[in-house]
Amino acid sequence: MSPTPLRLGVAGLGTVGTGVLRIVRQKANLLAARSGRPIEIVAVSARTRDKDRGVPLDPYAWEDDPVRLATRDDVDVFVELMGGSDGPAKAATEAALAAGKDVVTANKAMLAIHGQALAAQAEAEGRVIRFEAAVAGGIPVIKALTEGLAGNEITRVMGVMNGTCNYILTRMESAGLPYEEVFEEANALGYLEADPQLDVGGIDAGHKLSLLASIAFGTQVAFDDVELEGIGDVTIEDIRRAADMGFRIKLLGVAQMTGRGLEQRMAPCLVPAQSPLGQLEGGTNMVVLEGDHVGQIVLRGAGAGEGPTASAVMGDVMDIARGVRLSTFGQPAAELAAAKPAKAAMPAPFYLRMKLLDKPGALAKIATILGQSGISIDRMRQYRHDDTTAPILIVTHTTPRAALDEALTAMEGLDVVAEAPVAIRIESV
Amino acid sequence: MSPTPLRLGVAGLGTVGTGVLRIVRQKANLLAARSGRPIEIVAVSARTRDKDRGVPLDPYAWEDDPVRLATRDDVDVFVELMGGSDGPAKAATEAALAAGKDVVTANKAMLAIHGQALAAQAEAEGRVIRFEAAVAGGIPVIKALTEGLAGNEITRVMGVMNGTCNYILTRMESAGLPYEEVFEEANALGYLEADPQLDVGGIDAGHKLSLLASIAFGTQVAFDDVELEGIGDVTIEDIRRAADMGFRIKLLGVAQMTGRGLEQRMAPCLVPAQSPLGQLEGGTNMVVLEGDHVGQIVLRGAGAGEGPTASAVMGDVMDIARGVRLSTFGQPAAELAAAKPAKAAMPAPFYLRMKLLDKPGALAKIATILGQSGISIDRMRQYRHDDTTAPILIVTHTTPRAALDEALTAMEGLDVVAEAPVAIRIESV
Numbered sequence: 001m002s003p004t005p006l007r008l009g010v011a012g013l014g015t016v017g018t019g020v021l022r023i024v025r026q027k028a029n030l031l032a033a034r035s036g037r038p039i040e041i042v043a044v045s046a047r048t049r050d051k052d053r054g055v056p057l058d059p060y061a062w063e064d065d066p067v068r069l070a071t072r073d074d075v076d077v078f079v080e081l082m083g084g085s086d087g088p089a090k091a092a093t094e095a096a097l098a099a100g101k102d103v104v105t106a107n108k109a110m111l112a113i114h115g116q117a118l119a120a121q122a123e124a125e126g127r128v129i130r131f132e133a134a135v136a137g138g139i140p141v142i143k144a145l146t147e148g149l150a151g152n153e154i155t156r157v158m159g160v161m162n163g164t165c166n167y168i169l170t171r172m173e174s175a176g177l178p179y180e181e182v183f184e185e186a187n188a189l190g191y192l193e194a195d196p197q198l199d200v201g202g203i204d205a206g207h208k209l210s211l212l213a214s215i216a217f218g219t220q221v222a223f224d225d226v227e228l229e230g231i232g233d234v235t236i237e238d239i240r241r242a243a244d245m246g247f248r249i250k251l252l253g254v255a256q257m258t259g260r261g262l263e264q265r266m267a268p269c270l271v272p273a274q275s276p277l278g279q280l281e282g283g284t285n286m287v288v289l290e291g292d293h294v295g296q297i298v299l300r301g302a303g304a305g306e307g308p309t310a311s312a313v314m315g316d317v318m319d320i321a322r323g324v325r326l327s328t329f330g331q332p333a334a335e336l337a338a339a340k341p342a343k344a345a346m347p348a349p350f351y352l353r354m355k356l357l358d359k360p361g362a363l364a365k366i367a368t369i370l371g372q373s374g375i376s377i378d379r380m381r382q383y384r385h386d387d388t389t390a391p392i393l394i395v396t397h398t399t400p401r402a403a404l405d406e407a408l409t410a411m412e413g414l415d416v417v418a419e420a421p422v423a424i425r426i427e428s429v
Numbered sequence: 430m431s432p433t434p435l436r437l438g439v440a441g442l443g444t445v446g447t448g449v450l451r452i453v454r455q456k457a458n459l460l461a462a463r464s465g466r467p468i469e470i471v472a473v474s475a476r477t478r479d480k481d482r483g484v485p486l487d488p489y490a491w492e493d494d495p496v497r498l499a500t501r502d503d504v505d506v507f508v509e510l511m512g513g514s515d516g517p518a519k520a521a522t523e524a525a526l527a528a529g530k531d532v533v534t535a536n537k538a539m540l541a542i543h544g545q546a547l548a549a550q551a552e553a554e555g556r557v558i559r560f561e562a563a564v565a566g567g568i569p570v571i572k573a574l575t576e577g578l579a580g581n582e583i584t585r586v587m588g589v590m591n592g593t594c595n596y597i598l599t600r601m602e603s604a605g606l607p608y609e610e611v612f613e614e615a616n617a618l619g620y621l622e623a624d625p626q627l628d629v630g631g632i633d634a635g636h637k638l639s640l641l642a643s644i645a646f647g648t649q650v651a652f653d654d655v656e657l658e659g660i661g662d663v664t665i666e667d668i669r670r671a672a673d674m675g676f677r678i679k680l681l682g683v684a685q686m687t688g689r690g691l692e693q694r695m696a697p698c699l700v701p702a703q704s705p706l707g708q709l710e711g712g713t714n715m716v717v718l719e720g721d722h723v724g725q726i727v728l729r730g731a732g733a734g735e736g737p738t739a740s741a742v743m744g745d746v747m748d749i750a751r752g753v754r755l756s757t758f759g760q761p762a763a764e765l766a767a768a769k770p771a772k773a774a775m776p777a778p779f780y781l782r783m784k785l786l787d788k789p790g791a792l793a794k795i796a797t798i799l800g801q802s803g804i805s806i807d808r809m810r811q812y813r814h815d816d817t818t819a820p821i822l823i824v825t826h827t828t829p830r831a832a833l834d835e836a837l838t839a840m841e842g843l844d845v846v847a848e849a850p851v852a853i854r855i856e857s858v
Contacts, residue, residue, distance in 0.1 A: 023580050023722060033647065033760050034579050132577065138723035140577025147753075148561065148569025150463050151452050151743025218462065276705065276729065293452060293736035293743075294567035298729040300705065307722035314580025314722075324576075324753050331462050 003037035006321040007074055009101075011066040011092055012081030013046035013053055016106055016133065019310025020079060021055045031314075035321035045069040070096035077102045077320055079313060085109035090118075097121050097129075104316040106133035106309060112207035112223040115214065116336065119328035129328045130316035135208040136161050136285040138308025139301040140315060145215050145289055146330040152291025154216035156256040158429065162205040163283030163303040164191045165231050165251040169268075170281050173239045173248070179232065191283075201230035202251060206266040209253035212287070213264050214329045217257050219339035221329070222264070226253075227343070229267035238422060241353055241393050242270050245379065248278040252427055261342030270351050270426040276300070277429050288429065347400045348428070349378060354411070354421035355389040362416035363392065369414075373407040375399045389418040395426065432466035435750040436503055438530075440495040440521055441510030442475035442482055445535055445562065448739025449508060450484045460743075464750035474498040499525035506531045506749055508742060514538035526550050526558075533745040535562035535738060541636035541652040544643065545765070548757035558757045559745035564637040565590050565714040567737025568730040569744060574644050574718055575759040581720025583645035585685040587858065591634040592712030592732040593620045594660050594680040598697075599710050602668045602677070608661065620712075630659035631680060635695040638682035641716070642693050643758045646686050648768035650758070651693070655682075656772070658696035667851060670782055670822050671699050674808065677707040681856055690771030699780050699855040705729070706858050717858065776829045777857070778807060783840070783850035784818040791845035792821065798843070802836040804828045818847040824855070 008024070010017050024031065024041050031039045043061035045068075063069035070078040070092040078096035080103060082089045089110050096103050103122070105111070111118065111131055122129045132142045136159065145154070160166050164186060171182045183200065186192055191199075198204045210223040231251050242249050247270040255264045271277045276298050280286050285303030290296050302308035329336060356362040363382065370377060379395040396404070404423060411417050437453070439446055453460065453470050460468045472490035474497075492498035499507040499521040507525035509532060511518045518539050525532050532551070534540070540547065540560055551558045561571045565588065574583070589595050593615060600611045612629065615621055620628075627633045639652040660680050671678050676699040684693045700706045705727050709715050714732030719725050731737035758765060785791040792811065799806060808824040825833070833852060840846050 019722065027580065027582065030582060030647075031580065033764060036756075036761070139726060140573045143572060143577045144569045147748060148572045148744045149740065150747035151456065151460065151740050153456065153459060218459075274708075276708075279703075279705075279708075291740060293448065294740035295731045295734075295737055297568060299726070300729075301726040302724045305724075308724055311578065311580050311720060311723035315577045318579035319576060322755055324755075326751055326753075327465075332465070335462060 005038040005040045006317070007040050007042045007076045008079050008317065009043045009069045009072055009075035010041055010079045010081065011045040011069050012083065013044060014081065015306045016309045016313065017046070017081040018053045018055055019306035020081070020313050023310055023314050025055065031318065035318050037321055039317060039321055042074045043069050043072055066092035067095045070101060071099040075101055077104055077317060079317070080105040080107055083107055083109070085113045090114060093118060094121065097125050097127050100125060100127065102127050102320050103129045104313055104320070105129065105131050106313060108134040108204065108207040108211060112210045112221055115211065115221040115328065116333060119333035122328055123333055128320065128325050130319065131211070132316050133309045133312035135211055136287050137301065137303040137305065138311045139285060139287060139299045140312070141287045141299055142215065143315070144297065144299060145212060146326065149289060149291050149294055149297070152293050154289065154291050156254065156290040157212045157216045158427070159209065159212070159253045159285065159287040160250050160277060160280055161208045161253060161285050161287065161303060162199055162251060163285060164199040165205065166280060167191060167283050168200070169231060169234065169239070169249055169251065172236055173243065176236065178236050179234060197230070200232055202228045202266040205251060205253055209255055209264055209266055213255035213262065214336065216255060217262060217339065218331050218336060219262055220336045222262070222339050222341060225262070225264055225339070225341035227265040227267065231268055234268050238353060238424065242351060243273065244381070245351070245393060245395055246273050247271060247351065247426065248273045249424065250277055250280070252277065254427060256346065258342050258346060261340035263342045263346060268424060270424055271429050275429045347398045349398050349426040350396045350404055351424045351426055352394040352396065352421050354392050355418035356392055357416050357418050358385050358388050358390060359416050365414055365416055366392070366411065369407050369410045373403045375403055375407055434467035434469045435746070436469050436471045436505045437508050437746065438472045438498045438501055438504035439470055439508045439510065440474040440498050441512065442473060443510065444735045445738045445742065446475070446510040447482045447484055448735035449510070449742050452739055452743050454484065460747065464747050466750055468746060468750055471503045472498050472501055495521035496524045499530060500528040504530055506533055506746060508746070509534040509536055510742070512536055512538070514542045519543060522547060523550065526554050526556050529554060529556065531556050531749050532558045533742055533749070534558065534560050535742060537563040537633065537636040537640060541639045541650055544640065544650040544757065545762060548762035551757055552762055557749065557754050559748065560640070561745050562738045562741035564640055565716050566730065566732040566734065567740045568714060568716060568728045569741070570716045570728050571644065572744070573726065573728060574641060575755065578718060578720050578723055578726070581722050583718065583720050585683065585719040586641045586645045587856070588638065588641070588682045588714065588716040589679050589706060589709055590637045590682060590714050590716065590732060591628055591680060592714060593628040594634065595709060596620060596712050597629070598660060598663065598668070598678055598680065601665055602672065605665065607665050608663060626659070629661055631657045631695040634680060634682055638684055638693055638695055642684035642691065643765065645684060646691060646768065647760050647765055648691055649765045651691070651768050651770060654691070654693055654768070654770035656694040656696065660697055663697050667782060667853065671780060672702065673810070674780070674822060674824055675702050676700060676780065676855065677702045678853065679706055679709070681706065683856060685775065687771050687775060690769035692771045692775060697853060699853055700858050704858045776827045778827050778855040779825045779833055780853045780855055781823040781825065781850050783821050784847035785821055786845050786847050787814050787817050787819060788845050794843055794845055795821070795840065798836050798839045802832045804832055804836055
């Protein structure tokens with residue numbers, strides 16, 4: 001008796017969808033040997049059929065409508081690679097689940113917004129939703145967190161999960177170029193989403209963080225509670241000054257459960273230049289998982305691109321072929337708690353950059369204000385005067401955000417401060 | 430109807446076993462929430478019962494004999510944490526499988542030697558053997574390779590997987606101490622196995638590499654074919670000279686499938702000091718997985734210790750609790766091919782260190798021999814003479830090992846060479 005094939009319907013034939021077609025086509029024997037059954041693509045769907053994608057579409061049935069694809073009788077797994085939080089992706093995913101199909105998706109936006117409802121629907125139908133490809137491209141981080149570290153209380157999850165932002169920040173540093181210029185470069189290279197705010201505004205990375213946080217802490221996905229700050233305000237001056245002090249600036253996502261609730265933030269942070277996160281160059285992604293028993297696990301790999309993302313999709317497909325059936329976020333949807341959001345106020349050291357007017361006692365006034373707010377200084381550096389002002393860098397010891405805000409407000413009233421101070425959190429990694 | 434608990438019998442109550450008891454005890458609710466059923470330890474076994482392990486043993490039935498433990502009617506999963514390739518560990522594992530129990534083990538030696546037979550037995554009985562804890566401690570690398578990267582043809586697996594060796598090598602460099610002295614330090618700190626050759630001879634790391642290679646390439650575990658070289662001959666001088674040239678020396682395992690067969694080697698290698706592998710300090714482990722679609726995935730974490738290793742054991746237990754059932758090495762044992770072993774002869778650049786007598790034309794003779802063997806020089810450095818000899822460092826371009834061996838033999842006959850040249854492979858990472 002030959003084993004039953006697993007039959008896929010693939011919706012969305014962009015880079016990732018094409019990559020999936022390629023792998024299934026080229027690796028039929030390997031996939032069958034590893035999963036114990038043939039993996040077949042029976043039907044595909046995309047916006048346009050007539051486009052040279054470098055892979056033949058003739059072997060597959062064509063559907064114009066992804067909902068029809070998702071509900072075909074001969075499809076076991078609906079592979080959703082269209083993207084978009086709503087619209088056809090969501091409609092087809094819901095239809096697939098209702099028709100008793102498992103779903104594999106790379107759609108972080110859809111899950112960040114509708115994940116709870118979709119997970120509940122999947123469980124009601126006895127189906128699974130898998131989304132390894134939605135977070136950090138080819139890095140098997142969902143698997144590591146949900147399965148490999150399942151014996152741990154997760155204490156913190158961190159990640160550089162938007163390759164475009166990391167490319168822009170590292171390129172600003174290496175080429176000494178301002179943000180606007182590198183942004184245009186990245187745009188010309190096709191690195192940016194149609195809506196660039198998804199990348200540089202931190203939204204895409206925030207979607208990913210909210211999915212990791214749900215698994216890590218057993219909470220409902222709460223993307224709206226992610227404190228988002230993009231990289232648009234990061235200056236080449238801060239990148240250089242931070243480097244002087246031994247730091248790099250990264251768009252870093254951090255999720256941790258605190259006594260006050262769940263803290264989720266995606267914002268530019270300083271990390272030690274010598275740390276694994278600090279050394280991450282270009283489009284590579286890195287996720288750091290911390291558990292109470294396992295300690296710190298660091299995962300690094302390509303965060304995007306045809307091969308890596310298709311690899312992640314296929315990992316999910318292979319799990320389904322092998323009979324692995326897990327809850328979408330690692331626990332039944334009904335048992336995920338509504339997380340109480342906490343303002344990102346965990347005490348941390350901060351990097352402060354300011355310009356002081358060349359007046360006697362200027363630095364003393366700053367130091368006094370910091371002291372009055374209970375903030376102690378780890379390191380301070382004053383640079384040579386530039387006409388009438390002098391740049392000052394301060395690295396504080398760990399301080400509550402509220403104390404820092406108090407100090408920053410007090411500084412605004414000083415007559416020696418030439419422009420509003422810049423404050424960036426330093427994440428201990 | 431309340432869900433059926435998963436009942437464990439734990440044999441071996443050293444560091445890891447104690448850690449497993451602690452996790453199951455402290456995290457009952459979390460484990461049940463994530464797996465959908467209670468995880469219970471019903472019975473334990475160890476060499477001595479009366480020893481303060483910091484965890485109570487009263488809640489569990491006691492068995493003096495691990496075979497009896499493994500075959501108890503009330504045990505679903507036999508957790509083998511005794512160690513040793515044969516003896517009680519193997520007997521109890523076989524008995525457990527024969528009695529219809531699943532097995533979770535941290536025993537790399539047993540699987541490296543008897544893995545094929547045990548996997549075949551498990552499959553004949555419809556049981557699974559899981560061994561995440563056997564390789565790289567808390568890093569979920571077996572899972573990443575077997576499941577996450579299942580859509581890839583694996584092209585190379587590399588790893589620093591013996592924390593003790595990495596500790597010794599990094600300590601030699603940072604403290605400027607010779608091997609023998611740091612070895613004694615490590616011994617005094619309890620870092621070494623009872624038989625230190627398991628660590629410093631590369632055997633333990635070689636066991637791990639052979640398990641990864643089996644999964645990666647779909648081949649039978651072939652530990653006997655691993656070319657093993659320990660760290661005992663690494664000198665502080667080579668560590669320093671390598672650092673001068675921008676390299677670090679690591680006990681690196683590499684497995685790759687070549688046109689000539691499967692190459693498995695565990696030997697000191699030079700890696701770029703700035704690479705993730707080069708920057709690995711102390712007891713941390715790192716595994717690098719390379720797939721044709723995913724590219725390079727780097728995993729880093731604690732390679733030993735109670736928490737990390739127990740975390741890996743619990744990851745396997747949780748998978749079994751969740752109903753995940755995979756072949757031991759990612760494919761049915763009967764389908765694993767017997768790998769043809771290939772001598773580790775893949776061309777590579779090499780680091781050469783030698784001492785030349787202070788004679789005119791000495792360097793020319795070396796350069797001539799290299800040229801005659803078809804070896805071209807990437808970088809060369811001659812240090813100041815030390816009495817009558819001068820240290821010479823050469824970094825070659827990529828060259829076949831045979832050509833290098835030919836050149837080394839020719840150099841031995843030269844009257845200008847003060848001591849036999851040292852050659853260390855440089856791994857591109």
